[in-house]
Amino acid sequence: MKDKKRFEADEATINLIKATASSDPIVRQQAQWEFAKAIETPLREAVLYGDVLNGIYEVTKWPDNIGVEFPLGLIAPGEEDEFVAFTSPGVGYIPERRVNGNYVTIPTYNIANSIDWELRFAKTGVYNIVAKAMEVLAAGFVKKINDDGMHTLIAAGVDRNILVYDADATAGVFTKRLISLMKTVMLRNGGGNSSSLNKGRLTDVFTSPEAIEDVRNWDIAQVDELTRREIYMASDDSERLTRIFGVNLHPLHELGVGASYQLYFTNQMGGSLASSDEELVIGVDLSNRDSFIMPVTSEIEIFADNDMHRRQEEGYYGWGSCGFGILDNRRVVLGSF
Numbered sequence: 001m002k003d004k005k006r007f008e009a010d011e012a013t014i015n016l017i018k019a020t021a022s023s024d025p026i027v028r029q030q031a032q033w034e035f036a037k038a039i040e041t042p043l044r045e046a047v048l049y050g051d052v053l054n055g056i057y058e059v060t061k062w063p064d065n066i067g068v069e070f071p072l073g074l075i076a077p078g079e080e081d082e083f084v085a086f087t088s089p090g091v092g093y094i095p096e097r098r099v100n101g102n103y104v105t106i107p108t109y110n111i112a113n114s115i116d117w118e119l120r121f122a123k124t125g126v127y128n129i130v131a132k133a134m135e136v137l138a139a140g141f142v143k144k145i146n147d148d149g150m151h152t153l154i155a156a157g158v159d160r161n162i163l164v165y166d167a168d169a170t171a172g173v174f175t176k177r178l179i180s181l182m183k184t185v186m187l188r189n190g191g192g193n194s195s196s197l198n199k200g201r202l203t204d205v206f207t208s209p210e211a212i213e214d215v216r217n218w219d220i221a222q223v224d225e226l227t228r229r230e231i232y233m234a235s236d237d238s239e240r241l242t243r244i245f246g247v248n249l250h251p252l253h254e255l256g257v258g259a260s261y262q263l264y265f266t267n268q269m270g271g272s273l274a275s276s277d278e279e280l281v282i283g284v285d286l287s288n289r290d291s292f293i294m295p296v297t298s299e300i301e302i303f304a305d306n307d308m309h310r311r312q313e314e315g316y317y318g319w320g321s322c323g324f325g326i327l328d329n330r331r332v333v334l335g336s337f
Contacts, residue, residue: 013038013127014125014127015125016031016034017035017122017125017127017130018122018124018125020032020122020304020314021119021120021122021123021314029304029306032304032306032316033304035304035316036302036303036304037302039134039316040301040302040318043134043138043300043302043318044300046142047141048145048296048299048320048322053145053149053150054204054206054250055286056204056286057149057292057293057294057324058292058293058294059294059296060293060295060296061295061299062295062297063297064297064321068105068106068108068295068297068323068325069104069105070103070104070106070293070327071102071103072085072103072104072327083327083328084098084156084159084328084329084330085097085104085325085326085327086098086152086155086159086326087105087107087152087323087326088109088148088149088151088152088324088325089107089109090109091109091110094151094155094268094269095151095152095324104325104327106293106295106323106324106325107323108295108296108297108321108322108323109321110298110319110320110321111141111145111321111322112317112318112319113137113140113141113144113317113318113319114137114315114317115133115134115140115315115316116133116305116308116313116314116315117130117133117313117314117315118312118313118314119312119313119314120312137318141320145294148324149294149324150261150282151261151264151268152324152325152326153282153284153292153326153332154261154264154269154271154334155269156329156332157282157332157334158265158269158270158271158334159329160189160329160332160333160334162185162189162333162334163273163274163336164178164181164182164281164283164334164335164336165178165273165274165277165335165336165337166178166181166337169337171276171277171278171337172337174210174212174215174337175214175222175337176223176244178281178335178337179245179247181335182202182205182247182335183201183202183245183247185333186201186202186283187199187201189333190285190330190331190333200285200331201287202247202283202285202333203246203284203285203286203287204249204250204283204284204286205247205248205249205250205281205283205284205335206250206251206252206255206281206282206284207249207252207255207279207281208252208255208256208257209251209252209256210256210279211249211251211279211281212236212241212242212249212251215231215244216232216241218231247283255279255281255282256279257278257279262279265280265334271334273336274336277336278336278337279336279337280334280335280336281334281335281336281337282334282335283333283335284331284332284333285330285331286331290327290328291326291327291328292325292326292331293324293327294323294324294325295323296320296321296322297321297322297323298319298321298322299320300319300320301318301319301320302316302317302318303316303317
């Protein structure tokens with residue numbers, strides 16, 4: 001959780017937590033219900049409406065009694081046959097390819113998580129433990145959402161059968177020329193022309209933390225001495241370090257040699273890196289905000305588990321329903337180094 005203040009407690013909250021461990025079953029169940037509702041809103045904000053997948057996907061609320069459909073004609077009238085879309089069909093499934101239609105149907109599915117702690121912590125009102133449990137509960141939802149969203153992104157990139165790499169670079173070394181090549185490939189293959197309002201362009205790149213450290217160690221052959229000093233003095237989130245040629249760099253722990261998203265690229269999607277390259281790079285076009293969609297048909301609800309009292313435990317569980325769609329996979333380009 002980035003904003004731990006969401007779960008800070010006042011005296012009323014502490015008293016409510018103590019009441020959830022009351023020996024009176026009526027008081028206990030009422031307090032547990034109230035506590036579940038109290039944590040529901042901050043969890044929704046943190047999980048669904050916070051910084052979802054570094055801002056890639058646009059979260060939209062949909063009624064749960066109708067299908068989620070997006071007409072492609074609203075994006076580029078008369079060019080629907082040029083679009084290839086990808087969706088995440090459900091928990092544990094490989095993202096599916098949707099080809100040539102006037103609209104894309106995005107399936108939604110349930111995501112769930114739970115947490116519990118010993119009843120004695122609630123009795124004493126030790127809020128730090130409860131707060132940590134809430135962070136873990138939220139983190140479980142976020143992890144599932146991040147994985148499904150990135151898996152859909154990788155599948156869309158693999159389907160394009162375009163892999164950009166710097167043939168002159170040493171394998172495993174991230175270079176500024178790779179960014180330049182990815183920019184050009186996105187521009188040439190992203191749809192539209194020089195006068196189009198929605199022509200493709202590279203805006204964001206997701207890579208490993210090791211790649212960011214490569215930038216710190218660029219020598220005089222990569223950048224001049226003044227720029228090297230600026231990079232040397234830059235903090236981890238400084239634009240001097242994380243913005244190249246107008247492209248934002250985002251380090252992801254799940255990218256890199258042996259990391260989960262790179263293994264998903266090779267093992268699940270059958271992708272391969274160029275020549276002796278070691279790491280995957282994911283580039284996206286977020287300039288038009290017209291392709292990456294996360295429909296939410298049921299916001300997260302939290303409930304108290306009333307069957308845990310005999311084990312001297314207290315627990316909460318919850319679920320929500322969402323999906324992921326990439327309406328035009330030309331907004332994704334993959335690279336390697």
